[in-house]
Amino acid sequence: MTETQAMNISTLIQEQSIINANNCFITDQGIDFTYGNTENLVQRCTSLLQQKGIKKGDRVVTQMLNSIDFILFYNAVIRLGAVIVPVGFTLKAREVKEIIEDCKPVFFIQHKSVLDNLAGEVLFEGPSLIIEDNELVETGSWTFIPETATSNNIVEVLPDDPLGILYSSGTTGLAKGVLLSHNNIRTNMEAAKTCYEINFQRQDSIVFAIITLFWIKCHFKLYYQRRSIHVHYAKIFITGLNSNFKGR
Numbered sequence: 001m002t003e004t005q006a007m008n009i010s011t012l013i014q015e016q017s018i019i020n021a022n023n024c025f026i027t028d029q030g031i032d033f034t035y036g037n038t039e040n041l042v043q044r045c046t047s048l049l050q051q052k053g054i055k056k057g058d059r060v061v062t063q064m065l066n067s068i069d070f071i072l073f074y075n076a077v078i079r080l081g082a083v084i085v086p087v088g089f090t091l092k093a094r095e096v097k098e099i100i101e102d103c104k105p106v107f108f109i110q111h112k113s114v115l116d117n118l119a120g121e122v123l124f125e126g127p128s129l130i131i132e133d134n135e136l137v138e139t140g141s142w143t144f145i146p147e148t149a150t151s152n153n154i155v156e157v158l159p160d161d162p163l164g165i166l167y168s169s170g171t172t173g174l175a176k177g178v179l180l181s182h183n184n185i186r187t188n189m190e191a192a193k194t195c196y197e198i199n200f201q202r203q204d205s206i207v208f209a210i211i212t213l214f215w216i217k218c219h220f221k222l223y224y225q226r227r228s229i230h231v232h233y234a235k236i237f238i239t240g241l242n243s244n245f246k247g248r
Contacts, residue, residue: 008157009182010079014039028068031137038072041136043149045076051146052107052127056081056155059105059165061124063087063096063114069131073109078182081155084164085177089114093121099167099175100124159183 016025017039025035033041054060060077062084064070070086077084085103087096089111100108100123108124113133115121129144136142163182167175 007159007161007182007186008079008081008154009163009185010042010075011154013042013075014154026068026071028137029134033068038068040149041068041072041141041145042075042079043153044145044147045072046079046153047146047148047150048144049073049076049080049082049107050150050153052129054080054082054107056157057162058082058107059085059103060107060109061085061087061096061100061103061105062109063089063091063123064109064111064131065089065114065133067111067133067137069111069136072136078163079154081157081161083162085167086164087167089117093118093123095175096123099177102175103165103177157182159186 013035016035019035021036022034024032025038026033049060054077058080060082062070062073062077064073064086074084074086085099085105087099091099096118105124106126108126108128109131110123110128111131111133115130131142160181160183162179163185164180165177166180167177169175
């Protein structure tokens with residue numbers, strides 16, 4: 001692996017898939033996904049996007065629920081050196097269209113329930129992928145992704161190459177996009193190591209994410225650790241936690 005390739009943040013989950021292949025990484029609705037299983041799915045999602053013609057520098061908009069689906073396709077997009085543009089699943093059609101008009105994506109990924117909540121309104125006229133909610137959790141795979149992954153599908157990037165665009169809420173006007181590089185995210189992860197009160201030396205460490213994944217990118221911060229971190233997350237916003245749950 002070259003120095004520039006190692007800068008691609010998505011290599012971090014690949015490293016964990018070797019170090020902690022059989023350790024649980026994500027729990028989605030009670031179903032556990034190991035680091036190894038997650039990496040395999042990311043590779044296959046990456047191969048799908050390659051078949052769709054996604055390449056380095058392309059912008060891909062996602063409007064997805066808190067789910068392993070989001071984490072898989074987020075990593076697949078940046079693995080190709082493309083730019084991920086995650087938007088909130090509670091945004092109105094007008095707001096999403098404004099973001100699409102501004103960032104000029106080449107591909108759009110959306111959960112079926114999000115589309116249904118928008119009364120089936122088409123937000124993007126270009127190529128898109130609509131994913132059934134819970135299909136992966138219920139079946140363990142997707143029929144629309146390749147059964148095997150293309151080898152060596154991590155694209156080399158430079159530290160300042162763009163990774164994603166985050167948009168503001170637009171409460172004082174039109175939503176504004178902030179471009180983040182691979183180095184921006186890596187620096188953020190380094191800061192997270194000292195700020196978060198989590199014992200990363202424990203292989204049974206648990207994190208429970210209740211904020212929308214599209215905004216906080218908590219999974220990247222966890223990939224960086226050289227120990228196994230187990231992630232739980234809420235499907236929607238919640239007002240309280242079960243007293244039986246204790247993060248470590």
